[in-house]
Amino acid sequence: MPAGEHDLVVVANRLPVDMTVADDGSLSWTRSPGGLVTALAPVMQRNAGAWVGWSGTPDLEHEPFDGEGMRLWPVRLSESEIAAYYEGFSNGTLWPLYHDVIVDPQFHRAWWNAYVSINRRFAAAAAEAVAEGGTVWxxxxxxxxxxxxxxxxxxxxxxxxxxxxxxxxxxxFSQLPWRRQVLEGLLGADLVGFQRESDAKNFLRAVRRLTDLPTRGRVVTIGERWARPARQVRAASFPISIDSTAFDALASSPAVQKRAVEIRKELGDPEVLLLGVDRLDYTKGIRHRLKAFGELLADGRLAAPEATLVQVASPSRERVEQYRQLRDEVEATVGRINGDYGALGRAAVHYMHHSYPMEEMAAMYRAADVMLVTSLRDGMNLVAKEYVAARRDLGGVLVLSEFTGAADELTQALLINPHDIDGTKAAIMRAIAMEPTERRRRMRGLRRRVLDHDVQRWAEDFLTALANPRPHPRPLVEDE
Incomplete structure (x- = not known):
């Protein structure tokens, strides 16, 4: 295949913009929010980069175009392909399987066939875009x-x-009928990155058990085959982050600080404001969080409306039955808590099933006394890092699930097992009663980590490791 013209090509499920085509055929687009775009846009602009991804609109076919300082390369997906490849195999098979089978994954051969076909389409677009000797991420x-x-x-x-x-x-992972094909797909890379060291260990262990390829430390060796020379694949952790400096500045702006005061006033100036912010997903432990808060009210250890929980649950995959069920369960639980413990015009739980702009989220973070992150399994959880970045005042306490990637880094948080409801309740009460000196000490340590290890550093670390492989990487796991 002839080479393209871009030294760096990013391939992701979605483009960094949302595209729409008017009735007259004219194209318009707006930049998508998200940390990946923030991290990679400067790198792409420096390297004449291209971004391959789906436009977000079914059946939209469009030639590559320039936007956000890079070449945008749309991949067309039909409604039926989205249903099988994205809603089906990606989110009905892989998502629950990779999140410890919190709900049962579904294994359908038609979904797998669509996944194979669409992956080939993305690969062909990347191959067309990348220059000779270039880099594809x-x-x-x-x-x-x-x-x-x-x-x-x-x-x-x-x-x-x-x-x-x-x-x-x-x-x-072994439950996946196509486990070997997935491993072989990943082993086409020179560097496979993960959020946590434990994820890299899991991958290498799967390679050792499910293939005949030799591994040593972090390295898998792919032997010669026909005309292809031997090569090595490395696995390592690169914990992702946020644009922490920008978020810190936003949260410290006079407008956001004013809005934080208004939020507390609108809630009736509670003595304690607890906050949860999540996509409405079964991996986020929202039901566990509500159960712990409801029991604290039932036990008389907290009283509403003096103690109030704000739960923001942005819509997610609402065409999938499991997500519709989750929404019904969460809303029923909120209704029971408010019916049992709320006061006239003063709810115990304020539940919002929609998204907010970043300015409003920053104000909520500044207003909250305690941030509750109770994920049952999470690759990273950037909400925890946003909360820390927002607290230049060194106020607030982060209660953080040990099953998030963020728990490896944010060790000054109060770490919990969200399945342990009594332990979660104890952590919430400890956070509420924490002395100001300890609260400031913990938040200072958290902010040091989040501000030093931002999303730009994450991108640079990965691309540097990809460009400059270490000849003798430090051991990650023992050979078996």
Missing amino acids: VHDYQLQLVPAVLRLLRPDVKIGFFNHIPFPPLEI
């Missing part, structure tokens, strides 16, 4: 087969892959 669980297909098409390029969600233990 593939992102996330929707595109795990792209590295191997791309290597067949363009053996001259460097290929990196980053998995934004957890990689499951062997005993869970």
Whole structure:
């Protein structure tokens, strides 16, 4: 395949813009929010980069175009392909499987066939875009087969892959009927990145058990095959972050600080304001959080409306039955708590099932006394880092699930097992009663980590490791 013109190509399920086509055929687009766009846009602009991804609109076919300082390369997906590849295999099979089977994954051959076909389409677009000897960085669980297909098409390029969600233990991953094909897809990369060291260990263990490829430390060796030379694949952790400096500045602006005061006043100036912010997803532990708060009210250890929980649950995958069920359960639980413990015009739980702009979220973070992150399994959880970045005042306490990637870094948080309701309740009460000196000390340590390790550093660390492989990487796991 002839080479393209871009030294760096990013491949992700979505483009960094939302595209729409008017009735007259004219194209318009707006930049999508998100940390990945923030992290990679400056790098792409410096390297004449291209971004391959779906436009977000079914059946939209469009030639590559320039936007956000890079070349945007749309991949067309039909309604039926979105249903099978994205809603089906990606989010009905891989998402629950990779999140410790919190709900049962579904294994359908038609979904798998669509996943294979769409991954080949993304790989072909990347192969067309990348220059001779260039670099392709593939992102996330929707595109795990792209590295191997791309290597067949363009053996001259460097290929990196980053998995934004957890990689499951062997005993869970082995349930996947197409487990070997997925591993072979990932092993098309030169560098496979994960959020946590444990994810990299899980991947390497799966390679050792499910393939005949030799591994040593972090390195998998792919032997010669026909005309292809031997090569090495490395696995390592690169914990993602946020644009912490920008978020710190936003949260410290006079407008946001004023809005934070208004939020507390609108809520009736509670003595204690607890906050949860999540996508409405079964991995986020929202039901566990509500159960713990409801029991604290029932026990008389907290009283509403003096103690108030604000739960923001942005809509997510609402065409999937499991997500509709979750919404019904969460709303029923909120209704019971408010019916039992709320006061006239003063709810115990304020539940919002919609998204907010970043300015409003920053104000909520500044207003909250306690941030509750109770995920049952999470690759990272950037909400925890946003809360820390927002607290230049060193106020607030972060209660953080040990099953998030963020728990490896944010060790000054109060770490919890969200399945342990009594332990979660104890952590909430400890956060509420924490002395100001300890609160400031903990938040100072958290902010040091979040501000030093921002999303730009994450991107630079990964691309540097991809460009400059270490000849003797430090051991990650023992050989078996």
